[in-house]
Amino acid sequence: MSFIRAAILAALTSGAALAQEIKVGGLFDFTGVTSDVGKSFAQGVRDGVQWTNANGGVNGKKIRLIDVDYGYKMPEAVAAYKRMVGDEKVIMINGWGTGDTEQLKDQANADKMPYVSASFSAALTDPTKTPYNFFVAPSYSDQLRAWLKWVKDDWKDKSRNPKVAFFYGDNKYGKSPIEAGKQYGKEIGVDIVDEEIVPGVFQDATSQLLNMKQKGADYAYINVTTTGVSTIIKDAKKLGLNTRFGSNPYGFSEALPAVAKEAAEGVTGVVPHVPFGENVPGMKKLMDFHKKNHADDAHDAIYVRGWTYVLVWGEALKRADKANALNGPGVKAAMETLKDYDLGGLTNPVTYTATDHRPSTKTAIYMIKGGKLVKVAEYDMPRKPEWLGL
Amino acid sequence: MRCGDFRTTYAQDMAIFDSTLGRGFLAAFLLFLVALPWGASSYWMDVANRIGIAVIAATGLNILTGFTGQISLGNAAFLSVGAYSTAALTTRGVPFLIAVLSSGLISAMVGMVFGFPSLRLKGLYLAIATLAAHFIVEFTVVHWESMTGGVNGISVAPPRILGYAFDSDRKIYFPILLITAGMLWFAKNLFRTRVGKAFIAVRDQDISAEVMGVAVFRHKLLSFAVSSFYVGVAGSLLAYQARIISPENFPLAVAIDQLGMIIIGGLGSILGSILGAIFITLLPELLRLATGAAGQSFPALGDLFVSLKLGVFGLTIVLFLIFEPDGMAARWHRIKNYWKLYPFSY
Numbered sequence: 037m038s039f040i041r042a043a044i045l046a047a048l049t050s051g052a053a054l055a056q057e058i059k060v061g062g063l064f065d066f067t068g069v070t071s072d073v074g075k076s077f078a079q080g081v082r083d084g085v086q087w088t089n090a091n092g093g094v095n096g097k098k099i100r101l102i103d104v105d106y107g108y109k110m111p112e113a114v115a116a117y118k119r120m121v122g123d124e125k126v127i128m129i130n131g132w133g134t135g136d137t138e139q140l141k142d143q144a145n146a147d148k149m150p151y152v153s154a155s156f157s158a159a160l161t162d163p164t165k166t167p168y169n170f171f172v173a174p175s176y177s178d179q180l181r182a183w184l185k186w187v188k189d190d191w192k193d194k195s196r197n198p199k200v201a202f203f204y205g206d207n208k209y210g211k212s213p214i215e216a217g218k219q220y221g222k223e224i225g226v227d228i229v230d231e232e233i234v235p236g237v238f239q240d241a242t243s244q245l246l247n248m249k250q251k252g253a254d255y256a257y258i259n260v261t262t263t264g265v266s267t268i269i270k271d272a273k274k275l276g277l278n279t280r281f282g283s284n285p286y287g288f289s290e291a292l293p294a295v296a297k298e299a300a301e302g303v304t305g306v307v308p309h310v311p312f313g314e315n316v317p318g319m320k321k322l323m324d325f326h327k328k329n330h331a332d333d334a335h336d337a338i339y340v341r342g343w344t345y346v347l348v349w350g351e352a353l354k355r356a357d358k359a360n361a362l363n364g365p366g367v368k369a370a371m372e373t374l375k376d377y378d379l380g381g382l383t384n385p386v387t388y389t390a391t392d393h394r395p396s397t398k399t400a401i402y403m404i405k406g407g408k409l410v411k412v413a414e415y416d417m418p419r420k421p422e423w424l425g426l
Numbered sequence: 427m428r429c430g431d432f433r434t435t436y437a438q439d440m441a442i443f444d445s446t447l448g449r450g451f452l453a454a455f456l457l458f459l460v461a462l463p464w465g466a467s468s469y470w471m472d473v474a475n476r477i478g479i480a481v482i483a484a485t486g487l488n489i490l491t492g493f494t495g496q497i498s499l500g501n502a503a504f505l506s507v508g509a510y511s512t513a514a515l516t517t518r519g520v521p522f523l524i525a526v527l528s529s530g531l532i533s534a535m536v537g538m539v540f541g542f543p544s545l546r547l548k549g550l551y552l553a554i555a556t557l558a559a560h561f562i563v564e565f566t567v568v569h570w571e572s573m574t575g576g577v578n579g580i581s582v583a584p585p586r587i588l589g590y591a592f593d594s595d596r597k598i599y600f601p602i603l604l605i606t607a608g609m610l611w612f613a614k615n616l617f618r619t620r621v622g623k624a625f626i627a628v629r630d631q632d633i634s635a636e637v638m639g640v641a642v643f644r645h646k647l648l649s650f651a652v653s654s655f656y657v658g659v660a661g662s663l664l665a666y667q668a669r670i671i672s673p674e675n676f677p678l679a680v681a682i683d684q685l686g687m688i689i690i691g692g693l694g695s696i697l698g699s700i701l702g703a704i705f706i707t708l709l710p711e712l713l714r715l716a717t718g719a720a721g722q723s724f725p726a727l728g729d730l731f732v733s734l735k736l737g738v739f740g741l742t743i744v745l746f747l748i749f750e751p752d753g754m755a756a757r758w759h760r761i762k763n764y765w766k767l768y769p770f771s772y
Contacts, residue, residue, distance in 0.1 A: 068738055104714065110675045114709065115667060117474055118595070122468030135674045142581060207674060208567050243731060251580075280624050 052133065058353060058362065060085070061104075061120035061129040068108030069236045070133060072263045074339050075285045077105065077154055081130055087325050088346055089245045094353045110139055121147055126368050128152065128352075130345055134209035137169065145395075148155050148364035148372065152349050155307075155340070156285075157212040161393045162425035164380040166232050168364070170371055172386055173308035173341070174399045174417070176284060177216035177426060181255060182399035182415040183306055184217060184226050187255045189413070190280075195329035195384060201230035201279070203244065203268060205394045210234075213284075216426050217257070229253055234260060234268075241268045264331040265303075266296040273299040282401075285309070290336035293407045300404045304402065304412070307402040309383045311409045318347075318367055318380020319373015337409075342384045348395075351377060392424060413424050429540070437634035442614060445766065463596045471595035473711055475667050478602040479660045484655025484687040485613050485696060491685070493617065493692035494649035495629030496544055500537075500556035503563035504654045508533040508661025509671045511581045514573055522585035522592075526605065526662045532657020534651040536563070541650030558567050560678055562655060567673050579672025582665045604665055609656060614696050616652070625649050629694070649705035690746050692753025701754040764770055 043344035062081060065074030085101045102124050104116040113136035120126045129144070131137050135156035141160065144151040151161065151169050158175035161167050174182070184200065192196040200221065204210035214231070221228045232244040245268065248256060257277050260264045260401035265287035272279060281303045283292075288305025290312065298304075304382060310316055312335040313323065322343055326335065349371070356362050376385040386395035397417040402409045417423075429618040433439045443449045453617060456493045488495050511529035517771020520528070531621060541561040547555050567574045584593035585601065592598040599766060624645045627635035654738055665671050717734060752755050 067733065109677075109679070111668075112477065112710070115476070116714075117470070117471035118472045122472075123470075138675070139579065139670055139672060140669075164743065182756070206577060208579075208672065399584050 037282060039277065057100045058094055058097050058357075059100050059102055059124055059126045060102050060349075060353075061117075061124065061126035063106055063113060063116055063120075063129060063131045064103055065108045065132050066105040068296055070261050070286070071277075072131060072291070073107075073261050073289075075131065076289075076291070076336055076338040077342045080289045081346055082342075082355055083322075083325060084343040084346025084350070087321060088350050089163070090228055094350065095357050097357065099350070099353070101130075104135065106132075108133055110133070110136060113139065114143075124200050127362060127364065128349065130349065131155070134212055134224055135207060138208055141166045146315040148368070150352075150364055152345060152368045154345070155209065155210070157422075158216065158333065158394075158426055159212070162394050163391060165425065166393075167282050168368055170349075170388065170393055170395070172395055173285065174381060174384075175394060176213035176259075176396050177297075177423070178283055178394070178397050178417045179306040179308065180213040180217040180259075180401050181220045181417050183257060183304070183401060184221055185415050186304065186401045186413050187282075188224050188226055195289075197225045197227045198254045199227045199229040199252055201248045201251065201256040202369070203234055203241075203248075203256060204256040205234065205236055205260055205264075206233050209323075213259065215265050216423070219426075222317075234264060237262065238267060242275065243272045244268075245277060248273070248279065249277055250405065252288075253279050254406065255282065258282075261286045262289065262291045262295065263384055265292060266299075267295050270299045271302060280304070282306070285337070285341070288402070289338050290334075290409060291338075292361075293404050293409075294334075300407075302403065302405075304401055304403045305409075307337060307409065307411075309337050310381065310400075311337045311338055311343055314381075316381025318382040324384075335404070340382055344379055347379055347382070348374070348377065348386060390418070394424070440618075445606045446608045448762075456607075468595050470530075471495045471599055473707065474600055475550060475595055475663075476600075477704055478606040478661050479667065480684070480687065480707050481606055482609050482663070483657050483660035484684055484691065484703040485610060486660065486690045487657065487698040488691075488696070489613060489616070489682050490649050490653035490695065492630060492688050492695065493622070494625040494646065494653075495632075496541075496646060496649060497549065497553040497561060497649075498556040498653070499553050499678070499681050499685070500563075501528070501561035501684045502678060503540075503656055504533050504537055505558040505664065505680060506563060506567055506671075506673070507654075507659040507677035508658030509534045509665035509675070510567060510574050510580070510661075511658070512662040512665040513575075513582045514524040516583050517580070522587055522601070522666075525585075525665075526659055526682075529662035529665075530655040530658040530743075531532055533661065534655040537650045537654020537657070538647055541647050541654075544650065544745045546592055560681060564673060564676070571599040575672070577668050577673060579772050582668075584669065585666050597716045598667055602667070605659065605663065610696060610700070613656070617696075619622075621645070621648065626694075630753075636748070686743060688753075689742060690753060692755030695753065695755040697758065698755035700755045701758065705754065709739060727752050734771065 063173055064078035067070050077187040084091040085099050091097050102120060104114050106112040117140050128150040131151055131153040134157045145168050149168055151415040152172050156171050156173045156176045158177040160169040161175055187198050202214055216230050230246055230248050230253050257406045258268055258281060265283045269281050283305045285306055285308050293300040350365055355373055356366040372390050373389045375387050380387050384398040388395060399415055400411055401413040403412045443452055487501050490498050508529040511532040512525050515525040515528060543555040544552055570575055584591045592601060624640045627640050628642055630640050630643050687702035687706045688699055690696025690705055
């Protein structure tokens with residue numbers, strides 16, 4: 037008898053558990069042009085969700101991540117979004133690229149759908165225009181500003197300004213921080229002498245590099261993903277250029293020295309989320325999870341990024357749940373209550389307000405030394421109102 | 427019981443839908459399409475709208491490639507011309523139907539410009555010339571920022587007719603359905619006219635066509651114009667449905683997909699364009715649903731299923747080409763003819 041009662045009880049509680057599920061949409065790139073970094077991020081989000089569910093969930097409720105590979109194709113992203121919102125009734129979305137996030141921002145606003153993107157485009161930080169868009173890092177623009185500041189500090193020849201070139205693709209992601217970079221360069225005395233356009237996928241950057249050499253750039257910022265950065269710095273080494281390269285958080289991670297080998301030596305990068313295994317208090321749960329579930333896999337800062345996303349919106353879900361407002365506007369409001377929310381050093385504390393969705397303006401600069409990522413500087417950009425959205 | 431296909435009047439011979447059963451099926455299918463918004467979720471309405479748009483674009487490409495024999499890789503470009511024309515016109519307050527029509531006409535003009543090389547070029551050479559059209563248009567769209575918004579894209583207001591806004595997938599479905607039906611009706615009848623027959627003559631043997639008195643170059647250009655008009659209208663509707671368009675919406679892969687639609691559906695067949703567009707639009711959705719479900723049950727294999735999606739897509743196309751080289755339309759006719767005379771087919 038007791039056996040039957042236990043069975044019924046188990047059935048009832050599992051039914052209750054099912055009812056207490058929170059559906060979160062995930063829009064990832066496993067197969068498209070950004071899959072070199074997209075897989076790692078998606079893995080981080082998936083593992084973060086699994087860890088959260090194993091550690092109490094959202095006040096006891098389980099998160100169910102409904103993720104979709106959209107291959108960085110816009111119509112597929114729109115279709116996937118409509119399915120997640122219309123059919124699956126997700127409460128919020130963890131998105132990916134700049135192209136699709138900006139494509140969907142009006143729709144997300146109309147649907148009151150919190151949209152936490154892996155795109156750090158500054159265009160998404162102004163709540164008067166994109167009230168439902170969030171991300172967890174300093175914006176691409178602030179990252180580029182910090183890197184330019186590092187260039188200025190690193191430049192020893194005081195007789196002239198350092199000359200900087202930008203490499204980017206002719207798309208939303210590539211162009212996102214360029215305007216901000218040009219303005220800031222002018223402000224602090226860094227000359228932007230060259231802009232080179234690279235295609236979405238490319239195996240050779242020689243002609244762009246020779247162009248850049250003619251303009252005499254001392255430094256170059258590469259605003260593409262890891263595979264592209266690796267191509268450019270390898271070609272630069274072949275050509276014997278002594279330009280010093282830097283890249284953004286999707287071009288610079290542990291994956292870069294792994295693919296570019298010795299060409300990556302001395303390359304700098306913006307690192308808003310610490311490399312995997314870095315000695316910070318927040319890393320312990322990642323290491324434990326890693327050892328328990330997939331001890332042989334290699335991970336990087338982009339994987340850590342995926343985790344921090346879940347930790348941030350997971351906290352917002354908890355707060356929304358406590359306020360009895362597990363819906364779009366409720367989650368948005370809960371996100372905006374996060375003030376100096378500490379992530380154990382995985383990334384800088386994040387703050388969102390109803391008037392400013394820049395989570396943080398602090399950016400660390402790392403350099404590859406002996407195949408390892410080493411922190412060389414950290415900059416805190418001022419939270420200027422005129423920089424909101426730029 | 428019928429044992430042959432006998433026609434006793436000219437009207438019977440001219441009829442597009444030549445059997446009562448066929449007309450019945452058509453009526454039932456149209457009824458199903460009209461009733462769809464009351465049964466389908468917003469996601470499936472989005473899929474239905476994209477199918478409608480793809481049907482128009484594929485029909486346009488089929489007019490050029492399937493019926494006139496001119497290969498084109500410029501379809502994504504013509505699609506973006508239509509979409510950006512609509513965006514530019516609506517921001518200047520042009521009403522819905524006029525914007526759709528003008529976008530088609532603008533696209534037709536652009537199509538004619540890029541059709542000029544067809545005077546001298548044939549086959550693969552023409553394909554490469556139209557490929558150039560793709561890159562020229564893409565470059566223009568990215569750099570003409572005042573008109574197109576550059577890489578940031580441009581928003582399009584929802585269509586309005588007499589003050590009623592078609593601002594959701596469920597609502598915009600009806601204009602798309604009507605326009606698609608109208609354009610299919612026109613295309614089907616086009617090939618019963620002198621112009622349409624001339625297109626086919628150009629495809630089958632351009633020298634013979636010239637000898638018979640068909641002005642080959644004029645008809646090639648006209649075919650480019652009609653085809654681009656169709657694609658432009660599709661682009662216009664796409665802009666209205668997506669509500670925000672950027673260069674990333676029109677990669678070369680779109681042109682390849684549309685060629686895939688008419689090859690799988692059937693070159694030189696209106697029905698083929700419809701079947702091919704449905705198939706190529708639905709296949710990735712169904713594969714995603716299937717691999718998604720499989721990934722949920724076997725999380726460890728999730729990544730494998732994701733890559734499988736691309737493989738299965740390619741494999742399906744290859745299998746189709748091997749086992750049904752004439753396209754789905756040919757298979758459809760064979761099935762239909764089998765049942766029409768069942769069980770006394772001689």
